[in-house]
Amino acid sequence: MSTSRTVADSSPIPSRRPRRVTPGRLFDDIATYTALLAVSAVFVFPALWLVLASLSKTGDLFSFRGFFPSAYSIDTFRDLFTNDVNGLYPYGKWFINTLYVAGVSSVLGTLLVILTGYVMSRFQFKGRDAIKKATLLLGIFPGFMGMTAIFIIVAQLGLLNRLEALILLYAGTAPLGYLVQKGYFDSVPGSIHEAAKMDGASQLTIFIRVTLPLSKPMIVYTALTTFAWPWSDCLLPQLLLKNREVWTVAVGLYNMPDQQFARFAAGSVFIAVPIVILYFCLVKYIVSGLTAGAVKE
Numbered sequence: 689m690s691t692s693r694t695v696a697d698s699s700p701i702p703s704r705r706p707r708r709v710t711p712g713r714l715f716d717d718i719a720t721y722t723a724l725l726a727v728s729a730v731f732v733f734p735a736l737w738l739v740l741a742s743l744s745k746t747g748d749l750f751s752f753r754g755f756f757p758s759a760y761s762i763d764t765f766r767d768l769f770t771n772d773v774n775g776l777y778p779y780g781k782w783f784i785n786t787l788y789v790a791g792v793s794s795v796l797g798t799l800l801v802i803l804t805g806y807v808m809s810r811f812q813f814k815g816r817d818a819i820k821k822a823t824l825l826l827g828i829f830p831g832f833m834g835m836t837a838i839f840i841i842v843a844q845l846g847l848l849n850r851l852e853a854l855i856l857l858y859a860g861t862a863p864l865g866y867l868v869q870k871g872y873f874d875s876v877p878g879s880i881h882e883a884a885k886m887d888g889a890s891q892l893t894i895f896i897r898v899t900l901p902l903s904k905p906m907i908v909y910t911a912l913t914t915f916a917w918p919w920s921d922c923l924l925p926q927l928l929l930k931n932r933e934v935w936t937v938a939v940g941l942y943n944m945p946d947q948q949f950a951r952f953a954a955g956s957v958f959i960a961v962p963i964v965i966l967y968f969c970l971v972k973y974i975v976s977g978l979t980a981g982a983v984k985e
Contacts, residue, residue, distance in 0.1 A: 742957050747950035757950075764954045777940065777948065778933065779955055786919060786936040786959070789854050794915035796855065797862030801910050802903070805869025806895060810881070823864055835927055842928055849931045858918045865913075872906040873899070908970050916963055 737755060742764055744757035752758065772778040808816065838857065847853035876899065884894045900907070922938035929935055935943075937959045944952040 738953050739957055742950060742953035744950040744953070747948060749946040749949035764950045765958070768951060768954050768958065773948075776932075777944065777951060779937070779940065779951075781933060782935050782937045782940040783959070785851055785934060786938070789851050789858070789925075789936060790915050790919040792855050793858035793862075793918045794911050796859035797914035798907065798911045800859060800863045801866050801869055801914065802900075802907060804863040804866040806873050806899060808866060809870045809873035823867070826864060832923060835923070838924075839927055847928075849929055849934055851929075851934060853928055854918065854925060854936075857924060858914070858921075862914050869906055869910060872903065876902055905972075912966060912970060915966075919959075919963055 740756055740760075741752075743760040743762060744752070744764065745759035745761040746757070747764060769780045772780075808820070842848055842853050842857075845853075847856075880898060880902075881894055884898050889897070918936075920938055921936075922942050925936045925939045926942065929939060932940075937955060941952050941955050941959075944955075
């Protein structure tokens with residue numbers, strides 16, 4: 689036995705045959721990487737240009753030499769929070785407003801979406817199919833079609849120029865996108881829930897102690913997507929917020945003149961940094977949550 693084991697262990701491991709390079713394969717590789725580099729340059733150039741524009745010393749768009757500023761300075765980033773130009777551009781206040789709206793909307797919206805997806809996945813009730821069809825039908829129409837009705841309703845409720853109106857709208861409409869969450873809950877084996885029921889667990893206990901711990905990727909994905917929408921949205925705040933003090937960053941940047949273009953670019957770069965960091969830190973959960981919610985096992 690020992691001799692045979694020694695002979696088996698000492699047998700050489702077959703090595704992989706090197707890939708044969710042919711002129712056709714070489715041409716395909718060169719063409720593929722060239723196309724990828726070209727596409728990358730198309731997407732990287734606007735971001736690079738925006739960063740360089742934020743460092744413009746004059747701050748005026750018309751003083752640029754071609755695509756790029758004629759002189760550079762970091763004063764724009766310092767002035768972004770220290771100099772509001774007589775109250776015209778209170779970027780710090782706008783940033784706090786945006787963080788408040790996006791943070792609260794993300795918490796409430798995530799809770800509502802997760803609950804909606806779980807109910808639609810695990811419970812059978814009258815009207816369930818009708819709700820699914822209505823959700824798919826409403827998704828066909830663009831959101832701006834209801835802007836007039838939203839403005840009238842918010843005005844009648846006395847919520848114009850109130851950040852809470854944005855929070856209610858963002859959180860209240862978030863459950864319409866429950867289909868990804870439903871697909872994820874469909875992929876969780878039903879035997880786990882049946883075992884918990886046999887142990888005497890209630891539906892609330894099953895949801896909190898069984899389903900939620902298994903749904904961490906989906907919760908992270910939902911929280912990030914519900915945070916990103918109000919963080920960068922401009923259309924709805926522009927419609928409902930008329931007072932400069934309650935503007936969000938997107939509305940404030942949209943209303944900056946060309947003479948303040950460096951301030952606009954610096955504000956755009958700064959507002960993009962938090963969401964980019966979140967995406968890079970949570971990309972593992974985003975991918976796993978999105979792919980798991982796309983397939984029903």
